[in-house]
Amino acid sequence: MLARDTVEVTRLPLCRVLLMKDRRFPWLVLVPERSGVREICELAPADRAALVEEIAQASEVMRLLFRPDKLNIGALGNLVPQLHVHVVARATSDSAWPGPVWGSGAPLPYTEDVLADLRRHLAHAFGPPQRTSWRSSLLARLRRPSP
Numbered sequence: 001m002l003a004r005d006t007v008e009v010t011r012l013p014l015c016r017v018l019l020m021k022d023r024r025f026p027w028l029v030l031v032p033e034r035s036g037v038r039e040i041c042e043l044a045p046a047d048r049a050a051l052v053e054e055i056a057q058a059s060e061v062m063r064l065l066f067r068p069d070k071l072n073i074g075a076l077g078n079l080v081p082q083l084h085v086h087v088v089a090r091a092t093s094d095s096a097w098p099g100p101v102w103g104s105g106a107p108l109p110y111t112e113d114v115l116a117d118l119r120r121h122l123a124h125a126f127g128p129p130q131r132t133s134w135r136s137s138l139l140a141r142l143r144r145p146s147p
Helices: 045-066 113-127 134-143
Strands: 005-013 015-021 027-032 072-074 083-089
Touching: 005 134, 015 045, 015 134, 027 113, 045 083, 045 113, 083 134
Parallel strands: none
Antiparallel strands: 005 015, 015 027, 027 083, 072 083
16 A cells, blocks of 8 residues: 555665655655564664654654644554554645545645656755764755755
8 A cells, every 4th residue: 555655755774755645745654664563662672763763854854845834743554554654744724634634535646747856855855864963964955956
């Protein structure tokens, strides 16, 4: 289901970062690359800490790129048991507000060119792994134009 509904944006030290193919909501899904893990509590302590940091990084990317009124973060897993965390940028004007995005209607797909641009912008915002903090490197990348 994740493979059908998402496209990969980038990989972080723990998670693959996927973009939901629904233009109604800017929506990332972080998937820890640990086989057989269904719940956050099943991660090793170091991986749990890494997951929290990667959720924070994805949240900051969403805040900087989309300026949401609210971020929704959740690990439901009712339909896809593999551990994954949703990071959704919400606007008071979106079609599901103030309710949840899950089950709020049929997804509206991106056009291929918009999807390609969005993936490029998101990947640029996450950037390559660096020794500096993700926050300072993200802010520096967003201040300079893309190559």
